[in-house]
Amino acid sequence: MNEHTYSWHPQPTSLLTDHYELTMLQAALRAGTASRRSVFEVFARRLPHSRRYGVFAGVGRLLEGLEQFRFTDEQLRFLRDTNVVDAATVAYLENFRFTGQIRGYAEGETYFPHSPLLSVESSFAEACVLETFILSVLNYDSAVASAASRMVGAAGGRPCIEMGSRRAHEQAAVAAARAAVVAGFDSTSNLEAGFRYGVKTVGTAAHSFTLLHDTEEQAFRAQLDALGVSTALLVDTYDVERAVRLAVEIAGPDLGGVRLDSGDLVTQASSVRALLDTLGNQHTKITVTSDLDEYAIAALRAAPVDAYGVGTRLVTGSGAPTSSMVYKLVSREGASGTMEPVAKASSGKASVGGEKYALRRRNPQGVATHEMVGVSHLPEDDGDDRPLLVDYVTGGELREGFTGPEAVVRARTRHAESIAELPRAARRLSEGEPVIPTVIEPGTAH
Amino acid sequence: MNEHTYSWHPQPTSLLTDHYELTMLQAALRAGTASRRSVFEVFARRLPHSRRYGVFAGVGRLLEGLEQFRFTDEQLRFLRDTNVVDAATVAYLENFRFTGQIRGYAEGETYFPHSPLLSVESSFAEACVLETFILSVLNYDSAVASAASRMVGAAGGRPCIEMGSRRAHEQAAVAAARAAVVAGFDSTSNLEAGFRYGVKTVGTAAHSFTLLHDTEEQAFRAQLDALGVSTALLVDTYDVERAVRLAVEIAGPDLGGVRLDSGDLVTQASSVRALLDTLGNQHTKITVTSDLDEYAIAALRAAPVDAYGVGTRLVTGSGAPTSSMVYKLVSREGASGTMEPVAKASSGKASVGGEKYALRRRNPQGVATHEMVGVSHLPEDDGDDRPLLVDYVTGGELREGFTGPEAVVRARTRHAESIAELPRAARRLSEGEPVIPTVIEPGTAH
Structure with a gap:
């Protein structure tokens, strides 16, 4: 806080x-x-x-x-x-x-x-x-x-991050971020919730940031330069494996994290974890953020995931x-x-x-x-x-x-x-x- | 407006x-x-x-x-x-x-x-x-x-009234009222939407008003006295048939409307319509307001209903x-x-x-x-x-x-x-x- x-x-x-x-x-x-x-x-x-x-x-x-x-x-x-x-x-x-x-x-x-x-x-x-x-x-x-609490339970100790602002009325989004933290979420992407309620806010970059640059490498370098090596790089804009290798090559073993926002997260998380470990990045964390709810989080229990970013299903009460x-x-x-x-x-x-x-x-x-x-x-x-x-x-x-x-x-x-x-x-x-x-x-x- | x-x-x-x-x-x-x-x-x-x-x-x-x-x-x-x-x-x-x-x-x-x-x-x-x-x-x-437009279509010309404020974040409720009117709703219960956007607001009384008074008759008289005979009386706090008879007895043939907020609306609307007609109140309208969505509205197409009040399902996008x-x-x-x-x-x-x-x-x-x-x-x-x-x-x-x-x-x-x-x-x-x-x-x- x-x-x-x-x-x-x-x-x-x-x-x-x-x-x-x-x-x-x-x-x-x-x-x-x-x-x-x-x-x-x-x-x-x-x-x-x-x-x-x-x-x-x-x-x-x-x-x-x-x-x-x-x-x-x-x-x-x-x-x-x-x-x-x-x-x-x-x-x-x-x-x-x-x-x-x-x-x-x-x-x-x-x-x-x-x-x-x-x-x-x-x-x-x-x-x-x-x-x-x-x-x-x-x-x-x-x-x-009520939805957030079930997600936190399903996450079994791994941190959950509230990221649903764009899927709720703009003021409801602030209330949603607050309610998620009450129910055990670690943090939120919503800045107004940080401003009003002192909750921790987090965020790094979206696909548009990669697309803004002429190459993925330029985008990664720009992000690392501005946000430091502890940042998380989004690796699924073009080709996940190539992006992970590039990220490690540029950032080195201290890269904070990578984020996966699409595809089959169970399979992807496992292959990205294996690749990171092979490359010497055992401490680089994996955050997943695509259409998660309590059931998807539970399904990822055995996957090597370090944090869950939850959006739509959270701010709409998961049904x-x-x-x-x-x-x-x-x-x-x-x-x-x-x-x-x-x-x-x-x-x-x-x-x-x-x-x-x-x-x-x-x-x-x-x-x-x-x-x-x-x-x-x-x-x-x-x-x-x-x-x-x-x-x-x-x-x-x-x-x-x-x-x-x-x-x-x-x-x-x-x-x-x-x-x-x-x-x-x-x-x-x-x-x-x-x-x-x-x-x-x-x-x-x- | x-x-x-x-x-x-x-x-x-x-x-x-x-x-x-x-x-x-x-x-x-x-x-x-x-x-x-x-x-x-x-x-x-x-x-x-x-x-x-x-x-x-x-x-x-x-x-x-x-x-x-x-x-x-x-x-x-x-x-x-x-x-x-x-x-x-x-x-x-x-x-x-x-x-x-x-x-x-x-x-x-x-x-x-x-x-x-x-x-x-x-x-x-x-x-x-x-x-x-x-x-x-x-x-x-x-x-x-998008939900409102389908409801308006299902209502086939009968007016729909937005009443969902209590089921949405308090500011989202204002936006919902506005969006419903854009999509063809007749009016809303949300006063802030009237204040900000000039949309028509409507409302009469809830069950608590009936319960506040020592008898249903006192409540009806108080409402008619304050809001005039064109108001709509809520007739399902105790016994619908008794309440309709009482309403007509007190208000006479010019009673504006009655509202039904519970039970099987198809059956209720028909029996209340028949009763009103028998008592000489052919012009008294029937508004129904219990858990409606586009499907429930469509199911009421053949029922003698004059207006639909829609709440929860509207402000939550009907699924x-x-x-x-x-x-x-x-x-x-x-x-x-x-x-x-x-x-x-x-x-x-x-x-x-x-x-x-x-x-x-x-x-x-x-x-x-x-x-x-x-x-x-x-x-x-x-x-x-x-x-x-x-x-x-x-x-x-x-x-x-x-x-x-x-x-x-x-x-x-x-x-x-x-x-x-x-x-x-x-x-x-x-x-x-x-x-x-x-x-x-x-x-x-x-």
Whole structure:
């Protein structure tokens, strides 16, 4: 991690929301129900693709965005001009500031169906308008982190490098780089992620650099001259074997690495390794970067590969480009002034009313056995359990340490520890059930 | 479209790039090759999922971002502190401004494998550092527009509403809303898209609004009171039939609409339509919004549905969350000072060197028959053909009319016209070949 921090100016997040959040606000303000104390919860009914676990990510970005959730004059003018809402609602939004509580799982934590990942407690008005932004951040970042964690597992200790920026929306790419590092990636190619979050960035050269020069030799010499002998040379622009021989001839035994970006990587890695060794370059590393995902990485386990560069499949969640997290009102003040659990009964989408609390049950050996979720109470710790909820925002005040570069370091550690305590079956890539069951007490998941 | 425009402050886009773009720059500056005149081209080797056509989108956003491609002092400090590049490269970037040419397909245009979608001509240095940003924008926006266009086709004239913000990164959501409208969607729920691009935003209420109130009746009354009788009431929180009867009882025959967000939509839509008609609400519309994609929309063709709200599957590209567009150096100045075509020979990723020009061949009836791509020349117009290339940036100067709300209106029109001229088979949802073949003259696609 880079020890410096840099100031950048995030945009207001207040219009990164659905139109209906503001029309609901208008209707609730008029009906006198906007001030009702409400608890919304974020959870997922299922894991994507029958995976064994999910990874909760994006909290740091969410909290950074919450600080920017203010309506500018220009935005208020837009709401007025276009009649999205009435004058009373615009007046309410002029002074909007979140004053409630946010509590949730630690960023980087593994999760399961019905884990109560985040709860927002405030007036209905305040919690309602945050819905879309909160879900956007968590659904994308968690999708990438969940895919990334499986890739890191498949890599079995070899470093993974995030290189997918060009395959995602340009701002999503920054979030993807951050989420990948949270889930154990070594570094990223995305410079903005380095700038904002202090994560390590890496990169050397693309095919265009070779093509720019009159010969491959000129290109290699130019790169070595500028970046030093520890750089990695891309050897598949024309002919791999010729390029490897040329690279060694020019750079000598201290050449840092070569990169393969095409072809059958298993075969190529083996023949390039053999050739490098024959030429005396036992320490020159091999990075592979072509269309990798967790399955391709696993297939390369026996190949002499030193690092994996992962792009498209990472930033698109390896088949699950979004998480299925929802944000549901589970409890609110009724006409009598007391809090009451609420739940919809919609076909196939029913939810469990009441606030949830959770802990991870562990056996005496420290291995996770159950996700314990209590409705309106914290399940009893049987001695080896681990609490899961962190207070992030209290009375509108953000607790320190959960944003910026610091949050990434913390989340990465949390993720490593959380994975380490799951049963070994968590690392299986095949489809299957969540690696530990969720127990909801009392009541049942639908 | 909203006739007002609003100022917003986009962030600098200059670090939304891969580390290696800047290390290549450093090496080329040092080797004296950074100033070589270069032409990079954006194209896709294939369409995703054996689709019949793709939709080119994001140009307006790309050009807006190009204006912000300047390095701030804080960003330069980051590059220095972290040794991403050397002092000479930082000095070059201090004054970075794109001064070259950008030419490409019109936004909204349909495209096929090897269509030369965008070309960037400038020094190697200038074109190289733009690569990642350009691909991020085009790959995401085109993925969404390509999915959206199929949904619009499946809807057969019924309006489609974009509602996927919560299932995409919060900024990607804005781009998705914009791309959906380019491809023919009627409107979006995303307010920031309305603010930035003038697209129509819509929305009424969610289940949480019903749950906030002590009874469904109170919720419906509150919504009608605030939003008027033309609003759409969400009728599946508890019991659909009861809710429809209640809605009609309270709102009367002028109730604008009801929304169904769960269950078997074909059956539900029919029974709700029958019930509404029986109760005298022939003009109350039915909007459906649960997990729709182009196939689900097609399956609802015979159902009495008035509008489709599409979320997850739209913003994730309906199975193709990114396009496979690449940005390749195809021609550059050699040591002799003349432009020379270049191409890599990598296994499975070979490209065709030389600048490409394109037109859409049409038969005398105006139906598209071929995508004609000429290497180093424009294919000859046989009398009914249509030119495809637009000059966007000349000598670093952006031509007017291709950014902001204006660009969206223009692209939407272009898309509608482009689709109308394709053979009818373009609308088939089944997997298949591109609806028209690409002819590359001379030379062949690899």
